[in-house]
Amino acid sequence: MDIDESLDAKLVDVAKRAGCSPATVSRVLNNNPKVGLGVREKVLKAAADLGYVPNGSARALRSTRSRLVGTVIPTLDHAIYATMVNSLQARLAEKDVSIIISTSLYDVDMELDQVRLLVERGVESIVLVGSIHRPETIALLEQRKIAYVFTYTSTSTEIGAAIGFDNEKAGRMAARYLIDIGHTRLAMIAGITDNNDRAAARRDGFVAELERQGIAKADVTVLESAYKIEGGRNAMKRLMEKADRPTAVFCGSDIIAAGVIKYCHENSIAVPGDISVLGFDNLEIAELTTPDLTTVEVPAREMGTITGDYLLATSAQRQHMRQRELPLRLVVRASTAPIAR
Amino acid sequence: MDIDESLDAKLVDVAKRAGCSPATVSRVLNNNPKVGLGVREKVLKAAADLGYVPNGSARALRSTRSRLVGTVIPTLDHAIYATMVNSLQARLAEKDVSIIISTSLYDVDMELDQVRLLVERGVESIVLVGSIHRPETIALLEQRKIAYVFTYTSTSTEIGAAIGFDNEKAGRMAARYLIDIGHTRLAMIAGITDNNDRAAARRDGFVAELERQGIAKADVTVLESAYKIEGGRNAMKRLMEKADRPTAVFCGSDIIAAGVIKYCHENSIAVPGDISVLGFDNLEIAELTTPDLTTVEVPAREMGTITGDYLLATSAQRQHMRQRELPLRLVVRASTAPIAR
DNA sequence: CTGTTAGCGCCTTCAT
DNA sequence: ATGAAGGCGCTAACAG
Numbered sequence: 239m240d241i242d243e244s245l246d247a248k249l250v251d252v253a254k255r256a257g258c259s260p261a262t263v264s265r266v267l268n269n270n271p272k273v274g275l276g277v278r279e280k281v282l283k284a285a286a287d288l289g290y291v292p293n294g295s296a297r298a299l300r301s302t303r304s305r306l307v308g309t310v311i312p313t314l315d316h317a318i319y320a321t322m323v324n325s326l327q328a329r330l331a332e333k334d335v336s337i338i339i340s341t342s343l344y345d346v347d348m349e350l351d352q353v354r355l356l357v358e359r360g361v362e363s364i365v366l367v368g369s370i371h372r373p374e375t376i377a378l379l380e381q382r383k384i385a386y387v388f389t390y391t392s393t394s395t396e397i398g399a400a401i402g403f404d405n406e407k408a409g410r411m412a413a414r415y416l417i418d419i420g421h422t423r424l425a426m427i428a429g430i431t432d433n434n435d436r437a438a439a440r441r442d443g444f445v446a447e448l449e450r451q452g453i454a455k456a457d458v459t460v461l462e463s464a465y466k467i468e469g470g471r472n473a474m475k476r477l478m479e480k481a482d483r484p485t486a487v488f489c490g491s492d493i494i495a496a497g498v499i500k501y502c503h504e505n506s507i508a509v510p511g512d513i514s515v516l517g518f519d520n521l522e523i524a525e526l527t528t529p530d531l532t533t534v535e536v537p538a539r540e541m542g543t544i545t546g547d548y549l550l551a552t553s554a555q556r557q558h559m560r561q562r563e564l565p566l567r568l569v570v571r572a573s574t575a576p577i578a579r
Numbered sequence: 580m581d582i583d584e585s586l587d588a589k590l591v592d593v594a595k596r597a598g599c600s601p602a603t604v605s606r607v608l609n610n611n612p613k614v615g616l617g618v619r620e621k622v623l624k625a626a627a628d629l630g631y632v633p634n635g636s637a638r639a640l641r642s643t644r645s646r647l648v649g650t651v652i653p654t655l656d657h658a659i660y661a662t663m664v665n666s667l668q669a670r671l672a673e674k675d676v677s678i679i680i681s682t683s684l685y686d687v688d689m690e691l692d693q694v695r696l697l698v699e700r701g702v703e704s705i706v707l708v709g710s711i712h713r714p715e716t717i718a719l720l721e722q723r724k725i726a727y728v729f730t731y732t733s734t735s736t737e738i739g740a741a742i743g744f745d746n747e748k749a750g751r752m753a754a755r756y757l758i759d760i761g762h763t764r765l766a767m768i769a770g771i772t773d774n775n776d777r778a779a780a781r782r783d784g785f786v787a788e789l790e791r792q793g794i795a796k797a798d799v800t801v802l803e804s805a806y807k808i809e810g811g812r813n814a815m816k817r818l819m820e821k822a823d824r825p826t827a828v829f830c831g832s833d834i835i836a837a838g839v840i841k842y843c844h845e846n847s848i849a850v851p852g853d854i855s856v857l858g859f860d861n862l863e864i865a866e867l868t869t870p871d872l873t874t875v876e877v878p879a880r881e882m883g884t885i886t887g888d889y890l891l892a893t894s895a896q897r898q899h900m901r902q903r904e905l906p907l908r909l910v911v912r913a914s915t916a917p918i919a920r
Numbered sequence: 921c922t923g924t925t926a927g928c929g930c931c932t933t934c935a936t
Numbered sequence: 937a938t939g940a941a942g943g944c945g946c947t948a949a950c951a952g
Contacts, residue, residue: 246723249930259939264931272937289722294700295639296929299944304636306679306700314665317658324655327682331693336679336700338647340672341665352672359635359647359677381630382587467863496867503869522808526837526867528844589945600923605947613921637945640928 247288256284267292298360307337307549308356309365312344312434316465316493317521319367322389322542326365329546344433350375357382363549369393369400370435385556387545390436390536392563399560401545405436408534408566409443412488412516415568417451420577421486421514424448425459427473427498429490437462437490440518444488459484463494470497478505485577486514492521492533499527499573510575520569529572537564588629597625608633639701648678648890649697650706653685653775657806658862659832660708663730663883667706670887685774691716698723704890710734710741711776726897728886731777731877733904740901742886746777749875749907750784753829753857756909758792761918762827762855765789766800768814768839770831778803778831781859785829800825804835811838819846826854826918833858833865833874840868840914851916861910870913878905 249267253260258277265273266281273281284290298304307330311319327337338359342349350372356364357378363385366375379386380397387399394400416424426444429437441460449455461477463469470489474497477487489495495517502509509515509529517524517533524531541564548559590608594601599618606614607622614622625631639645648671652660668678679700683690691713697705698719704726707716720727721738728740735741757765767785770778782801790796802818804810811830815838818828830836836858843850850856850870858865858874865872882905889900 260930261932261940262938265938268931274937277938289719291695291698291719291723293640293929295636295645296944297931298636299634299640299946300929300931302944314655314661314668315658317656317661320655320658320661323680324682327655327680331681331696334696336681336696338677339664339668339680340677341668354632355672355675355677357632378630378632382632467866493863500867522834523864523867525808526841526864528869590947591945601945602924602947603922606922609947615921618922634945637928638947640930641945641947643928 247285247290249290249292251288252281252284252290255288256281304360304362305335306359306361307335307363307365308353308359308361309337309339310342310349310352310356311339311365311367313341314339316491317523318491318519318536318538321538322545325539325542326546327542329543330549333550335550344430346370346372346375346433350378353378357384363387365389365545365549367391368435369395370433385549385553387548389541389545391439392561393435394561399548399556399562401548401559401562401564402541403536403564403566405439406443406446408518409440409445409488410447411443411566411568412440412518412534413444413447413451416486416488416514416516416574417448417453419514419574421484422453423457423482423484424453424486424488425461425477425484426488427461427463427470427477427490427494429465429494430462440490463490463497465491465493467493467497467500470494471501472497474498474501478507484513486516486574488516488518490518492517492519492524492531495531495533495573496523496527499529499531503528509573514574514577516574520567524569524571527573532571532574533569535567535569537566540564588626588631590631590633592629593622593625593631596629597622645701645703646676647700647702648676648704648706649694649700649702650678650680651683651690651693651697652680652706652708654682655680657832657834658864659860659877659879662879663886666880666883667887668883670884671890674891676891685771687711687713687716687774691719694719698725704728706730706886706890708732709776710736711774726890726894728889730882730886732780733902734776735902740889740897740903742889742900742903742905743882744877744905744907746780747784747787749859750781750786750829751788752784752907752909753781753859753875754785754788754792757827757829757855757857757915758789758794760855760915762825763794764798764823764825765794765827765829766802766818766825767829768802768804768811768818768831768835770806770835771803781831804831804838806832806834808834808838808841811835812842813838815839815842819848824854827857827915828854829857829859831859833860833862833872836872836874836914837864837868840870840872844869850914855915855918857915865910865912868914873912873915874910876908876910878907881905 340352369391390402428441431438463473517531520535681693731743769782772779804814858872861876
């Protein structure tokens with residue numbers, strides 16, 4: 239047993255033990271190919287013997303490569319984000335890149351603060367959600383030449399990347415489906431659109447498509463709800479208290495839809511008999527409601543993986559990956575039904 | 580507009596512009612109280628003008644305080660962990676501490692790899708899940724003097740901390756409740772207990788308490804399932820195909836319970852008429868099943884906050900916080916019912 | 921209260 | 937293929 243083990247070994251210590259210079263140890267550690275095979279092995283053994291752990295800060299300071307990625311998402315308390323981050327992390331971990339996560343609570347000012355902190359930490363790139371941010375946020379990133387990716391959107395700036403889907407198209411898809419199966423009296427319970435460009439775009443797409451199909455904007459009730467079961471339930475209550483009840487409701491998230499269905503149960507409103515309910519996200523809970531939820535699937539897992547691929551790519555490769563619109567898929571289950579015309 | 584803004588300003592640049600020494604700037608930035616008010620303001624203004632962002636790596640290297648915390652959880656794809664991490668992150672962010680998250684997929688070897696990487700990144704402390712880890716993991720942490728916390732458990736080592744709850748007690752609580760309402764033919768669908776001391780402890784507590792109450796171990800069927808709706812459903816199928824059907828099932832997680840109830844629906848088994856279903860976690864989905872799920876509430880959010888408090892405390896304060904057993908609460912809803920004796 | 925001096929641990933020219 | 941030397945940006949002694 240070595241005395242050395244009790245202290246935190248440094249690169250010089252490894253060099254001493256391996257009988258070579260620090261520079262050589264550094265080369266071995268960084269997989270620099272031009273190192274003699276014998277020396278390389280001796281170094282590796284010495285490092286293992288000493289329980290050597292490189293100092294990331296020193297490394298980052300010297301080389302300006304931190305192997306750190308930052309992420310600012312609204313919250314981890316919503317599966318749609320947690321799932322994306324999960325797969326992003328998994329992909330990055332394969333290449334020993336670590337991820338710092340922070341949350342903004344859907345607040346662009348808080349997002350800016352978090353981005354500042356991430357920049358301070360020396361992250362090489364940053365993953366954001368949506369395409370609306372404080373100008374200062376983007377300016378900071380550009381100025382420091384930190385790569386950034388917008389997710390859950392396909393709208394990018396000239397410089398950043400966007401990996402996600404078209405929220406407006408998603409809204410239109412929902413509208414078209416409900417119209418296709420015969421509904422004409424429609425409503426939407428969107429997420430909170432303030433500070434949330436994705437929620438707003440889905441609403442706009444939905445309303446726009448309905449209008450295109452001859453349903454006046456004024457005839458479409460649009461409410462908003464937090465992404466909580468309770469929120470959906472309360473919104474549905476408000477909706478049902480109105481005079482002109484719709485025959486179908488498009489919800490900005492499956493969570494909201496679950497609350498809507500819950501309300502319907504409690505008030506003996508048949509789903510889809512009296513009212514069709516269409517969700518968004520295709521979370522695992524979409525198969526827990528009774529009836530199972532028809533919904534638009536958001537490829538959250540895939541988004542995380544692809545974002546990881548992008549971040550791991552060289553800047554040359556990135557050019558071809560800067561814009562990625564993932565397909566949306568309508569998953570028809572049992573919460574929606576055609577209506578007689 | 581300043582020319583200086585185009586380059587990344589460093590601490591020296593701020594000093595020059597403020598007309599003082601780098602040391603003074605450093606003091607201001609670190610809220611060292613003994614700096615003249617006038618100078619302090621001048622420095623702050625200079626920093627703002629230059630868009631100065633401190634270099635965290637240099638800071639960490641010099642001061643050995645990285646303001647970085649590491650976390651290794653099984654997965655972010657399970658709300659019970661995502662919720663905890665969410666509140667942990669929120670608490671740490673209040674004090675500008677960042678959190679690096681990595682996942683182990685319930686594998687202690689992978690956990691060790693992730694911990695090594697976190698140590699390399701210079702985290703000041705590490706949050707782990709459960710109390711079973713590779714000896715190397717703990718040895719590394721101890722040797723580098725990195726504080727660590729076990730969560731979701733109340734079993735700690737002599738040196739580390741534990742902030743969570745007693746899983747065995749939880750299992751016993753479940754058993755007692757079901758017996759109290761008259762059930763004698765019981766089964767459990769636990770999570771995968773391999774490499775998961777929490778799942779194993781809940782199972783052991785459940786079985787032990789039943790035994791104490793006169794129900795032989797051999798009469799209690801215990802199956803295991805992944806934490807997925809599908810897993811719970813399949814496990815329930817296996818359970819129902821056995822000759823001696825239980826009148827109550829305790830599930831290792833609400834997710835599993837949701838799958839169990841789903842199976843019951845599909846096979847016209849009344850819940851709780853034919854069979855009572857008891858969940859664990861009290862996730863948001865516990866109010867989505869039909870009927871609503873009776874379950875044992877795990878204080879995930881609170882655990883994150885308290886863990887954050889612990890990590891932000893000074894080592895002196897920590898002494899009193901090293902062992903924290905949070906109370907478990909049985910939430911009775913509609914999926915369980917008394918049985919006639 | 922403020923400035924000067926000296927590195928933290930590593931990587932990266934530049935030599936050899 | 938390997939070594940020597942310098943410095944990345946910052947903070948901690950120590951002076952004054």
